[in-house]
Amino acid sequence: MPHQCTNCGHVFADGSKEMLSGCPDCGGNKFQYHPSEIPADSPSGDPTPSDGSDADSSTVSGAVGRAADRVRDAVAEADTPADDPTPDDEGDTQSDPAADSPGATAPDADPGVRAATPDDEDGAQATARSEVVDVSTLPDQPTDGRVVEEPDTDEAEPDLEDLREELNDQFESIRIVAPGQYELNLMELYDRQEYIIALQEDGQYVIEVPDAWEAADPTDVE
C-alpha cells in the first residue's frame, strides 16, 4: 500500500515493508496511507477522476485495486524524492481525493503527497503534514484527520460499485460499508503490525509503526 513519511515525504510502494523499520531517509516513523494515488501512467495533469472511488467507496485496509498496482509501478519507475511535492494539481476542489491523484503522479511528481495537498502548494503541503502529525499525537482530539483533506463527495462513476467490491475484497481488517458503518475483522486487526491512528471516510488513514508508538506513546493520555 502506498504510504508516505509524514516527516520527509518519502514514498513507500504498495506493500512495502521498508517503513516498518522507520523511514530510510529521515528516520521518521509516522506514515500516512494514500489509498487512492494513481501513478504516472496516466497523462500528467489529467484531471479526470480515474478510479471513481469516493468518500464512501474506499477501504482502510491494504490496497486499492488497480490504482495501487499502478502506484507500485510508478513509484518503482519514478522513485522521486518525495519532499518536493509538485504543486501541479488540478481539479482538487472539484474531484475527490482518489480522482485527482492521477495528476499528482506525473513522473516528476510525488505520487504520495497528492492526497495531503488540498491546495497544491508547498506551504499547504507542509502544513498538512504537520497537522497530520498533530492529529496523531493528540489522541484526545476529536479530530478525525479531515484536516488532511476534506473528503469530497463525488458523483458516482459507472464502475464505482465494481471498485468498491474490489476494494472490499482486499479489505482485511476494517470494511467501510458506508460512511459511519464499519465491519471489523478482529483477527486481522490483531495481526496487524501497525497501529491505525486516524481513519478517514475516503479510505485514508494515518498509521504509526511500533517504534513511534513506543516513543510517542499516544495512549498515555490519562
Added chain:
Amino acid sequence: MGLFADLRDSVSRVTASLFADDSEPKRIGIYGPPNAGKTTLANRIARDWTGDAVGPESHIPHETRRARRKENVEIERNGKTVTIDIVDTPGVTTKVDYSQFLDHDMEKDEAVRRSREATEGVAEAMHWLREDVDGVIYVLDATNDPFTQVNTMLIGIIESRDLPVLILANKTDLDDANIQRVSNAFPQHETIPLSALEGENMDEVYDKIAAYFG
C-alpha cells in the same frame, strides 16, 4: 518486525529485571464488549487505590474510544503490595453503525464521527492486546448472553497468548444478571461476579487481581 519487537521486548525486560529491585508493574488490559462496565471498573480500581479516575463512563456504547492507562496502581492484599498498570480499552465489536447512536439524541454528524472513532478504538484495543498487555481482566455484562463472536474470539486470542485472564461478570446488582451463564460460557477460566457500579464484591476482585497479576 515481529521479531524486532520481540527482541526489543525481551531486551527491555532483561534490563528491567537487572536494574529494578522489583519487576516492572504488569500491564493489565481491561477488555470486553461495549458497555460492559470496563471504565466503571477501571475508575473504581483507580479511585480505591490512587484517588483518581480513568475516564468517563456512559450508558451510550463506545464511550471509550482511546485506550487509557493508569500507572502504578498499588493494591494492598494481606500485607503485600501488588503494583499494576491498568489499561481501560475501547469496547470491542465486529460492527459499528452510527445509527445505533441516533437513539441517544445525537446528530448524524456526531454519530458518524463517534462510529469512526469507535472503529479506530477497536483497532487500538486489538493492537494493545497484541503488543502491550501482560494480563487481561475481561468484563462482561452479566445480563447479556456471553456467547458472542467477540467474546469467543477475544478470549481465544488471549488464551493463544497465554495471558493470565480473569473473567468478571459485572452488573450483579441488576435482577436479570446471570452469573452462572457467564461461568458456563468460559469454564476454563475463573469467573468473579461483581457490581462495578455499586462496588459489590470488590474485595474478591482485588484478591484475584493480586493472585493473578501480582
